[in-house]
Every structure is written in structure tokens, then in C-alpha cells.
Amino acid sequence: MAGSPRRAASRRLQLPLLCLLFQAVTIILFAIFVRYNHETDAARWHWGNLSYANNEFYFRYPSFQDVHAMVFVGFGFLMVFLQRYGFSSVGFTFLLAALALQWSTLVQGFLHSLHGGHILVGVESMINADFCAASVLISFGAILGKTGPAQLLLMTLLEVALFGINEFVLLNLLGVRDAGGSMTIHTFGAYFGLFLSRVLYRRQLEKSKHRQGSIYHSDLFAMIGTIFLWIFWPSFNSAPTALGDTQHRTALNTYYSLTASTLSTFALSALISGDGRLDMVHVQNAALAGGVVVGTSGEMMLTPFGALAAGFLAGTVSTLGYKFLTPVLESKLKIQDTCGVHNLHGMPGVLGALLGVLVAGLATHDAYGDGLESVFPLIAEGQRTARSQAIYQLFGLLVTLVLAIVGGSLGGLLLRLPCLDAPPDSECYEDQIYWEVPGEYENEAQGPLSVEEPDTRA
Amino acid sequence: MAGSPRRAASRRLQLPLLCLLFQAVTIILFAIFVRYNHETDAARWHWGNLSYANNEFYFRYPSFQDVHAMVFVGFGFLMVFLQRYGFSSVGFTFLLAALALQWSTLVQGFLHSLHGGHILVGVESMINADFCAASVLISFGAILGKTGPAQLLLMTLLEVALFGINEFVLLNLLGVRDAGGSMTIHTFGAYFGLFLSRVLYRRQLEKSKHRQGSIYHSDLFAMIGTIFLWIFWPSFNSAPTALGDTQHRTALNTYYSLTASTLSTFALSALISGDGRLDMVHVQNAALAGGVVVGTSGEMMLTPFGALAAGFLAGTVSTLGYKFLTPVLESKLKIQDTCGVHNLHGMPGVLGALLGVLVAGLATHDAYGDGLESVFPLIAEGQRTARSQAIYQLFGLLVTLVLAIVGGSLGGLLLRLPCLDAPPDSECYEDQIYWEVPGEYENEAQGPLSVEEPDTRA
């Protein structure tokens, strides 16, 4: 099943050569441009003569670690649900995210934080790089099992660049607020991946349908991903916000929103199934929509009630999407969305952006007091009214959608380059093309166990 | 096996309708009563003009995250040991805990922190809600596999209310100290669940005995739960204590206690087994008893020696309980305790309460200095002697036991309502009643692995 010699040969070389090339380039660029910032540089920090207790590390690193766990454990294991694609799901997540962390440090640095020709790095840049990696992994979810590692590396290269540009346009040029990334991370990642998947449409994919489902224990592995994403999402949305009450409030809002999306997911999953049974696909994914939907408004005065209502809506929409929309996307729009990222990140992301429009439009000095400065600085400084901020928020969503759709389509064309190794339609969702895969229990038969089994089963 | 049409129909509707009803009610109650506290409210926080560094978020949120992981990852996966009940174990843990977080925010708010008709929420209420969820999951462990989700939702509703009342009586009315919840969380949750299980006694349960055991990899999944509970327990016991030395000391005591319960568990497990082999059930559960047993005294001047001794005792008692007591509970007292919560939470919880009585009775101004105020405020203020505090601690245990026993029994009667969907005796510990369950290795037969299959199934 190793395919024709040519494919085997190309496969043999594309992944390693791209890894080595990218790594060589980033090492050189790091040498030229990347430096410690004043919080991580020994001389600069002590020059400031500050108490160690003021170092930003102590206010953001715990949140960073939670985000880091979400990216590598959460996304990685969530995608292990495929019965024969576990190595690739967790392994390629590992590879793509590692590349994205380096590459986005450079891209975001060039765009956001170039000081005297140098990119200054610290815990904030670490968080931002992880956010970009999360967006790449969302896109990965849409094409999971249908692309080779070389294609995925190129996708990462392109998406990280476009992610940085979109983020720059929204946050820096338009003054849009989007701490938890409903727009910049979820909407962008989802639609980038969906249009990429559209361009890579496979008419013959049913040849691999028998491998597209889960098995009992692969669903349990996937729940590891789900639960770690769920518990740490409050840290995800609050990691980059203003310190103090804002970070605190964002975590609280996300926490409540997630509980509501969990309840609505279980309710809807049982309601829409023929026989009242729950569907693991819904629980593994839709229950997380509450984190996505407050990505923009979580730092605002959403109120605990608003967080619950938003989460409930997101879980409902997401579950219905898995049941009714995903099949239509494939049959009508020719978008094959392996993990249903449209339901978990796409629609909830757009909803989150619109919720941000609403809550921003309702912002008042009474409600925020002097805290207005940390959430809506432009309103606090009188440069904008709440209404105009809301309009900017809406515009930010449109920019994100356009960039994601154009970028994803271009990415699809790039990945279709015939020279790139892609799995045949009959070998999608299959680890054995890219990994040395051990058998399952193969050896027990020969081992003492075969003899033992009667005893152990008695 | 879907059962009679009537049962199927009721099953189809009970879970979703209860979820939707509860969610609708909590959303309304949140809208009326729940508000940001002065640490999460933009206007109020900045009114105080405090430095962001003083926000309680930075002193409690890392501990909260560890507690959150224990509730959803720890409890969820610990119960996956059952070979055919993994989806329900981790899935219903997810559902019940999510509901408990919302509902206990309201119950605890009404009882503890109603300010001007409003429940003010922040990281402390998040921790307290997670603690209540933990107690519900302990009870869940006693009846695991023998109840339907609708029954579990009603149990949660009742238990959260009684948990809040018990906690209020102990901490607010009796001035009992119980930071880590040896009484309020473990003793209460365990005996509530055990008496609930007693009322739900199933004479014919052996019809499902073949599904009650673990299989090799389900035991490995359960170890994920065990290890996460074990490593984060120091954060659990210290999360709600006074800040500074008290929180620090509590984490340290718990850390040492757990190492000792682990050693005694391995020792006893090998000693009591016929052939000297270790039993995973003991390692997965009894090794955690060290965290339970210092739940009350962990914040006190227990001394590192005391922590080790307590942990050693707890691990010993817990392991012996699994071996000798659990069978008797079922045969003699008709209490079917699926996860052996009596051994992990019941007995160690009571031991922990008694240890608290002892250590509180030994409290002196010499030993605590000005720190007495943060551990035993009533003694520091001269309202109580150490001896009287000890008596109050003992009384607190009795109140907890009474409330748990009465509440659990009432809960059992509630759950026996004939209208509620419960699995038949022959279908306990079975996911397929409530979940769409994929086959195991269904497709490998077609994959390259197919060659192996005959052997592996022999």
C-alpha cells in the first residue's frame, strides 16, 4: 500500500526537506531579528530596577500554560477520534503547532512589535504564537485525513502569515476588540480550512468512508482533548486581556458560557437523534462552543446571565449544525469537513463576533467606570462612540471572512500542486501511509498471554 | 435491547427536557440575582483604585484551574475503568458537573453571599461551585452504571441544595473549619451516595456482573483520572484557605499525605492479595485517600510528620475497605457501591474530620502566633477555646452524616419514581442504552491488520 515508487520517493523527501528548510530559515531570522524583551532580558529588567513581583511572567504565565495545554493536548487528542488516524492527528498537531509557534513569532513580531528593527519576545508573544497555532489546527480539522504532511506544512506557512495580517488589520488598524479570538482565531481558522477543503474536494472519498468513523476507545481518547479544551478555555479567552478585573471577568464569563453550552449540547443531541441516544460527536465538540462564542465579548461587561445565554445558544447551534448542516455542506457545497469545524468554530465564531458587536454597542461609562479604558480605550479616550465601536467590530468580522475565504481558496490551489504528496482517495484517514504502525494485539497471540487467557478470564 | 417502546419514548424525552428546563430556570435566576463582584466588575474594581496585582484572581485562579481539572478530568476518567461504561462515566460527569456549577452558584450564593439581594461572583464562587460538583460526582460513583441520566440530573438538583445547606450550617453557623472538605465534600458526598444506592438496591444486579469489571486499557484510562486527582489535590485542599502561609502549608501537608497513602496502598494491596499481585482498583483509588484525610486539618499546624502519618493510615484503611468491607456492604447492608466511594471518600472523610477534631483541640497561640486568626478566628478572638472548637468540629461531622444519610435516602426515593427511566438489571454498566456506541476495530478487518485478527480473537 506504499503506493507507486514515485509517490513513495516524493513522500520520503518532502516532509523532511520542508522541515529542515523551514527550520533553517527561522533560525537565521531569529538570529537577525528576535531579542529578549525588557521582561526577559537580564540587563534591561534590572536596569528598570523593578521588583521581581512586577514581572509580567507572574500575571500571564499560568494562563499561557493552560493555553499551551489546549493547543497540544486539547486539539491533538480531540482529533484522535478517527479509528486509524490517531498517530497523524496527535503527531501532525505536534509538528504543525511547533512550526506555527516559531513562524508566528516572526510574522506577528514584524507586524505588531518591531522595535528598532528587533522583535522583542516574552510571555505575551508566547501566548500570541499559541493563539495562531490554534487557528492553524482549526483549519487542520477541516481537512484532517485528506492531506499529507508536506501539504500541511505549506498550509501552516501560508495561514500563519494571513492570520498575522488579519489580526493586525483588526486589532491595530481597526481598533477591534477580540481578546479570545472569536474572529481572529475561530472564524478565520474555520473558514480558511473550509474553503481549503472545498478546493481539495474529493469526489471519491467514500472509498475511505469505512475508516472515517470512530471506535470505542478512540472516542475516549478524543474526550481527553475535549475535557482539556473545556476546562482551560477560561484561561484561553483571558490570557491576553488587560490585567486585573478584565482578566478575572473574562475567565468567569467563559466558565459560565461553557456550562450552558454543555447542557444545551446534551439536550439537543438526545432530542435530534432518532432513538434518544446521545452522540459522542456532539459531546466532544458542540459542548465547547460556549468558549468560542464569548471569545470577543468575554472581556466586556457581558454579565453572567449573558454568558449563560450565549453559551446555550452556541451549544444549540453547534449541535444542530453537526446533525443537519454538515451533510449538506458536503452534498451541496462540496465542502468535506472532517471534524465539523464549521459547527464548533465557524458558526459559533461568527455568533461570537456578532455578540461582540451587540455588547460593544451597549457599552456605557456607567457600566465600566474607569475600567472602560482597559476594554474600550478608544471610547474612553472619546475617539469613538459605543455605536461606532460596534460598527468597527462588525467590519472586523467581514474583513476576517474575506481574508479567510480568499486565503483558504489560495491555500487550496497551493496544496493541489501535483508535485505535493497527497493520500489517494482510498487511503484517507489512514496512519499507515505516514507512520510505521504497530499491529493491535498482534503479539499477544504469540506471547504467554495466549496461554494465560483462560486463567485471567476465569 | 432498546427496551419497550414506552421506555424508549420516555428515555427519548426525559434527559433533554430536564436539561432544557433546568437551563431555562438557571438563566432566569442568573438574570435576576447574579452580578459581578468587586473583583470582576469593571466599574467597582477601578473605583477601588487598586493595583491589578491585588486582584484575587492572581492568588486563587491557578488553584482553581487545578480543581477544575480534578473535577472534569480526574473524576471523569477515574470512572472509565468500567469496560462498557466509558462514554457514560466521562460524559455524565461532564453533564452533571456543568449543571452543578450553575446550580450551586445560586444555592451557595443565596446561603452565603447575598449582598443587597444580589449574588456576587468571582474566582472564589467558582472554586466553591467546583467543590460542590466534586461532592455530586462522589455520590455518582456509588451508583455508577445503575441509573439513567434523568435520575442523575434530579440527584444533582437535590444534592447541590443539601450540600449548600450542610456547608452553610458547618462553616457559617457552627464555625467549623473544613477548607478541603473532609466533611462537607467527601463525607457528605459519600454517604449521600451510599444511602441513595441502598434505596436503589438491585437484587438482580448479577445479571450485569460480566460488565462490572475493567479491561486492560480501561484501567489505563482510569489511571489518567487517578494521577490527575493525585497531583492536583494539594491545590484542591488549599484553594479556599486564607492566603499566604495557610495556603502554602495546606498544599505542603496534602503533598506529603498523598505520598504516604500511595506507599501504604501498594504495601497493603500486595499483602492482602492471595498471590502478592497488586490490584489496580486499590492503586486507582486508595492511593488518593491521603488527600481526603487531610481535607480538614491540612490548613492547620498538622506538621509534615502528621501529614505522613495521616496519609499512611488513610491508604491502609481504604485498601482494606476495598478488600473486606465492600463485599460486606453489598451482601449484608444491601449497599452496592460501584466505585467503592465508601473506601475512598467515606471512611477517609470521617477519619479526616476526626483528625481535624484532634488538631483543632491541640491549637495553641504558641504554635500559630498571629496566624491563629486565619485558621481559627474564633479562638484568636477569644470566643472559643481550642477544646470547644474541637467539639464544634466533631458536631460538624455528626451534622454532615445526618444530612447526608437523610438526604441520600430521600434522594433514593425520588429516583425510584416509576416515571423515571432506569436501566434494567441486565443492562447496567452499559453505554449502549444512552449512547450511540461504535464497534471496536470494526474496520480493521478490511485493513492490512486483518491478518492478525484471527489470532487476537482466539
Added chain:
Amino acid sequence: MAGSPRRAASRRLQLPLLCLLFQAVTIILFAIFVRYNHETDAARWHWGNLSYANNEFYFRYPSFQDVHAMVFVGFGFLMVFLQRYGFSSVGFTFLLAALALQWSTLVQGFLHSLHGGHILVGVESMINADFCAASVLISFGAILGKTGPAQLLLMTLLEVALFGINEFVLLNLLGVRDAGGSMTIHTFGAYFGLFLSRVLYRRQLEKSKHRQGSIYHSDLFAMIGTIFLWIFWPSFNSAPTALGDTQHRTALNTYYSLTASTLSTFALSALISGDGRLDMVHVQNAALAGGVVVGTSGEMMLTPFGALAAGFLAGTVSTLGYKFLTPVLESKLKIQDTCGVHNLHGMPGVLGALLGVLVAGLATHDAYGDGLESVFPLIAEGQRTARSQAIYQLFGLLVTLVLAIVGGSLGGLLLRLPCLDAPPDSECYEDQIYWEVPGEYENEAQGPLSVEEPDTRA
């Protein structure tokens, strides 16, 4: 397969008796020597009249928790890759680490922090004890599957003592810098284990070769260990450093180094395999080498570029080691290294030490400013030049290697005592000797599933 009655009897008693003996001894020693330090003692802390915000707990506990997770989750699950040794891998990790935490508190206390005849404990001693446990688990990896629990407990007892001595010589006597333990943890643990394995060489080990490989889902469990080690490694290296910029910088350097070792591991793994497929063994292990290689220099002004270059080199060397060196070690040097610790901890540890020599030798007042005091106090105080510090660093590596080699060899002789229970050559890598092991899917055949299977498999 339970072996002769004599062996069975000895097995029955050695593990529990050693556990009970060790626990009794440590409890007594704790009672005599171990006390709360001024950060955990109620009276002493309040005597100081400090704000709770200054308690070291808030600056080190989050890092401690990450380290704690690495030791118990990371190391434990990383070794679950063996198809029939999962219970022992995660279970003995649990047991050995728990013992090591207690025992190293005493050893390190006697050597480093004896104040007025008392060992004072707090979060720093917790971190140091976990570091020692990590070193023990590294050695465990070299002999995994070939030793009984009694042997492992004795190894722990000896290694913890020697670890403490080596650490004392390097850090206290030689003034060597090694925050993340490239020398004290990784090099020491690896070579201690390798020489121990050498002395325990088994000529007939191929009798268990069929159990030495992984199976599909055991590799996924192992990835849980890998990913948790990978994400938390920045906390591992930074946990014990000076607070402020140093801790911040160390985490940042480790973060970048790991991304580079991941890329080089994927590249090399595909390059060196015959058919371009990736090898899970490499991904699970070599990708972590980036954390090991900056263990010494991570706190220094390594620069982000330096971190990437170091990580890239470490991943390359480690992957090549798995492919080409491990077989030679076994065939030529008679060193059977189950987990390939020589590739993950040995060579990268030595490389990390040498990198520390280089970076220390390049230290200048310009580069560190007043921060020089926290990284190289002896240079800052003028007692040493950068060059002499570099020489001391190099000498520290030699001392570590000598102590590890001598200690490991002695350990091997100790473990060969005929009275100790060891598995026969034909029963290595087998849980059933030490654990009551359930069958795999035993009951499905009898359960309702058998009826269902046709449907669920359709």
C-alpha cells in the same frame, strides 16, 4: 507462570515489607527533623509581618504543579508504550516517585538546608524533591520491564542519596549553575540507569522480545506522556531559578528549544527510515530533547536564536541515537536501554552541560547588567571570571558522570542480590507477574454487544 513457590513467596513479601519499612523510617525521620519553613509556618510567617502577596508560594507553586504533572503524568504515561507493561509503567512510576519525594526531602534537607538541626520545607523543597524523582524515573526507563518492584525500591533508595550528593557537590561546593538539571537530573539519571542496566545485562532477553514493542493504542497513551512533558518543560527548567526576568527567560528559551527539537525529530525520523515513514518512538522521545539540552543554559542569556539552534541539534542527535546507537549499545556494550534514555536524557544532557560551559564562558557584565548577580553570583561578586566559571561547569559534568557511572554500577550489583525477586528472561515486559490483569474485551462476547455487533459494524 507464577514461578516456583519460593519465588512467589518472596515476591509476595518483598514489595510490601520494603514499602512498610521505608515508610516507617521516613515517618520517624520526619518527626525528628522536618519542620515548616518561615513561609509555611503560621507563627514564623506572621512574625515577619509580611503581606501574603510576598509568600513564595505565589511565585513558584504554579511551576511546581507543572513539574508535578510531568513527573507523574509525563514520565508515567510515556513508558506505557509497552503493550503488556502499562500497569507497571504508570504504577511503579507512581510508587517510586512517591517514595522519592519523601526520601529526597530528607536527603536534600540534610545536605542543603539543615537549620538548627531541622529540615525546613516549603514549595522550593517540593520542587527539588520532584526533580530528584524525575532523575529516578529516567533511570527506571533504562531498566523498564526487566526488574521487580523490590529491586526498583532499592534502586530509588540508593539513587536518591547519590543524586543529593552529586547535586550538593555541583551546586554548593563547585558553584556550578544547572537550574534545569542537564547534569544533575538528566545526565546523572541516564548514566546511572545505563550502567545499572549494564550490570543487569540479560543474555536471553530475546525470549521477551515479542512483548517489547508497542501496539496502536499503547502508543497513543504514550503520547499523553510526551505531550505533557513537552508543554510543561518550560516550567520544569524555570521552576528553581531566580525570580523575575530569570524565570521568565528560562521558560522562553525552553519553549523555543522544544519547538526546534520537534521539527528536527520529524525531519530526521522520516529521513532515516527506509520508506520515509515516521517512527512513533522518535516522536515520543526525541522531540523532548530540546527541553533537556537547555537545562543548564536556559537561565542564561542564551538568546532565542541559541535556543532554537540547541533544540535543533538535540532533536537530531537524539533521533539518530535511537536509530543507530541503541542497537550498538545492546550488541556491543551489553547495555539494554528499554526506553532509550541514552538518546533522550544521556546525550542531550551532556550536550546541555557543554552548552552551559560555552554560554557561561561568554557571560559579560554588558549582557547581564545587574542581572548577573542572579545567574552567576560568583562572577558578579568578582570571585570568578566567566572563563573559570566555564571550567567549573565542565568539571561539574565530569563529577556527574563519574558519580552516575560508579553509582549505577554499585546499584546494579545491589539489585543482583539473589534474594531479590526479578522476572525471568521469558517474562520481562509483562504486567501479569506483578498485577492482577483483566482480559481484553473478554466480556463483549457474552454481553448484549454480541447481538449488536452486526449493526454497529455495518
